[in-house]
Amino acid sequence: xxxxxxxRILWDGAMLEGHALLFDGRVLACLPEDRTDGIEAExxxxxxxxxxxxxxxxxxxxxxxxxxxxxxxxxxxxxSLAMAKEGVTAFLPTSVTAPMGEIDAAxxxxxxxxxxxxxxxxxxxxxxxxxxxDEAMRGAHPAAxxxxxxxxxxxxxxxxxxxxxTFSPTLDPEHSFTRRLRELSIVPSLGHTTxxxxxxxxxxxxxxxxxxxxxNAQRGLHHRSPGMVGAAAVSDAMCEFIADGRHVVTxxxxxxxxxxxxxxxxxxxxxxxxxxxxxxDYRFAGGVVTVRDGLPVNGDGxxxxxxxxxxxxxxxxxxxxxxxxxxLSAMASRNPARLLGxxxxxxxxxxxxxxxxxxxxxxxxxxxxxxxxQVFGAFGA
Numbered sequence: 101x102x103x104x105x106x107x108r109i110l111w112d113g114a115m116l117e118g119h120a121l122l123f124d125g126r127v128l129a130c131l132p133e134d135r136t137d138g139i140e141a142e143x144x145x146x147x148x149x150x151x152x153x154x155x156x157x158x159x160x161x162x163x164x165x166x167x168x169x170x171x172x173x174x175x176x177x178x179x180s181l182a183m184a185k186e187g188v189t190a191f192l193p194t195s196v197t198a199p200m201g202e203i204d205a206a207x208x209x210x211x212x213x214x215x216x217x218x219x220x221x222x223x224x225x226x227x228x229x230x231x232x233x234d235e236a237m238r239g240a241h242p243a244a245x246x247x248x249x250x251x252x253x254x255x256x257x258x259x260x261x262x263x264x265x266t267f268s269p270t271l272d273p274e275h276s277f278t279r280r281l282r283e284l285s286i287v288p289s290l291g292h293t294t295x296x297x298x299x300x301x302x303x304x305x306x307x308x309x310x311x312x313x314x315x316n317a318q319r320g321l322h323h324r325s326p327g328m329v330g331a332a333a334v335s336d337a338m339c340e341f342i343a344d345g346r347h348v349v350t351x352x353x354x355x356x357x358x359x360x361x362x363x364x365x366x367x368x369x370x371x372x373x374x375x376x377x378x379x380x381d382y383r384f385a386g387g388v389v390t391v392r393d394g395l396p397v398n399g400d401g402x403x404x405x406x407x408x409x410x411x412x413x414x415x416x417x418x419x420x421x422x423x424x425x426x427x428l429s430a431m432a433s434r435n436p437a438r439l440l441g442x443x444x445x446x447x448x449x450x451x452x453x454x455x456x457x458x459x460x461x462x463x464x465x466x467x468x469x470x471x472x473x474q475v476f477g478a479f480g481a
Contacts, residue, residue: 102472103141105133106151106458112449115426121151123454125472130448144474146458149466150425153433153448154189154455155410158264158366158440159227159313159340161194162373162405167384168193168226171205176213176223182376184220184476186369186409187432187457187465190445191221192263194370196385197230197241200254211261220468220475224440225263228255229312232267233292239317240404241292242386250277259284263440266312268293275306282307287439289340290328292317300331310439313370314339314360315348316403333359338439340368341431343413344406345420346395353420362423366439367413367432372396372405415463 104121111119111130120136122128131139161167163182166175176193183191193210195203206226213223230241232250248271255262264287272278281288290303291312296319311318311332319327332339339360343353347370356365369375374382374391381390389396389404396404414432418425430446437446444453454472459465467477 101141102144104144104146106146107148109151110426110429123472127448127452127454149458149460152429152457153446154457155187155432156436157188157191157369157410158436159194159368159370160191163371163375165373167373169206171209177219180218180220184468187411187468188221189455189470190224192224192227194227194229197245199245207258207261222470226261227264228262229266232271234268234270234294236294237292237317240385240398240402252280262286264289266291269295269299269303278303278307297326297330300328304335304337310338312340314341338364338366340366342370342406343367343416344408345416350420353417362427362431365431366435369408369410370406371408375407411463411465
């Protein structure tokens with residue numbers, strides 16, 4: 101059992117000062133510090149820190165030289181550690197469009213990762229992005245392996261691993277694929293699509309729960325043709341968002357809070373293997389991506405993922421909006437947990453998993469705990 105003394109603890113949605121968090125594998129209580137003297141527990145000092153629920157990254161391809169499509173235990177171990185350094189306590193390794201055999205190898209690696217101990221953040225399952233997307237909105241996905249026929253049987257056979265499937269609703273106009281995903285307890289997410297407003301809204305009403313990286317690889321907002329962004333605004337869909345200031349300009353962050361609401365925005369990184377490493381050339385999506393000034397682009401200039409870290413995404417959003425951290429933190433924890441149906445993650449409250457991140461005032465990660473176990477940090481008991 102541990103007792104974490106923090107300057108400010110986000111407890112059950114409210115920022116508390118002068119308190120300490122008591123936990124083992126689960127969160128037990130948050131107590132005023134003057135009531136903790138008689139408690140027998142390891143003492144962890146986090147003075148001057150924010151103590152927040154651990155982040156949940158629902159869309160990450162890679163980091164630190166590794167990629168989910170490497171399909172190896174070594175790659176997923178490295179990703180697990182990289183995520184912990186960003187304050188992420190649980191994540192979904194994410195695929196790209198590729199030959200189905202390569203995607204299947206990645207699925208098998210993720211299945212192994214779900215079943216074995218990891219050095220850092222926990223793997224919740226896999227986010228399947230592609231191959232069922234529109235070529236005109238493929239982004240960095242290779243055109244040669246795009247399929248226009250969503251394979252329900254293939255997905256059903258891997259439903260123990262797949263948590264989110266990104267696809268274009270143009271390939272599912274009757275929404276049968278969408279409904280089947282819901283039956284399998286998989287989140288249908290709309291992305292890489294030319295879908296217009298009517299089709300996108302119809303797909304959400306049929307059961308699509310999420311919009312993949314809002315604004316990117318989809319039709320933008322126009323007053324007579326509102327597109328995917330318009331459908332997101334008028335529906336209850338959760339919306340992934342890459343808050344690096346490159347995929348979407350920071351001046352739109354505050355209007356986006358008012359248009360969509362911070363209760364429906366889900367911060368993701370969409371990072372690729374160059375995240376955490378210097379600018380240069382890296383392999384991604386079957387080709388070579390060049391990172392210059394922190395922006396990954398492929399040979400034709402298309403943005404190819406990001407090098408964003410989750411703690412930096414939260415900092416960027418905070419700087420752009422000046423909204424309280426108690427509100428914005430939900431976009432990196434509670435909202436993705438809710439999207440994935442995780443009832444024990446995303447908040448610090450009694451009975452929840454002890455997934456915890458400690459940040460300083462500049463949003464640097466000082467410690468990360470996964471189900472009570474410290475997996476990153478310079479301070480301890």
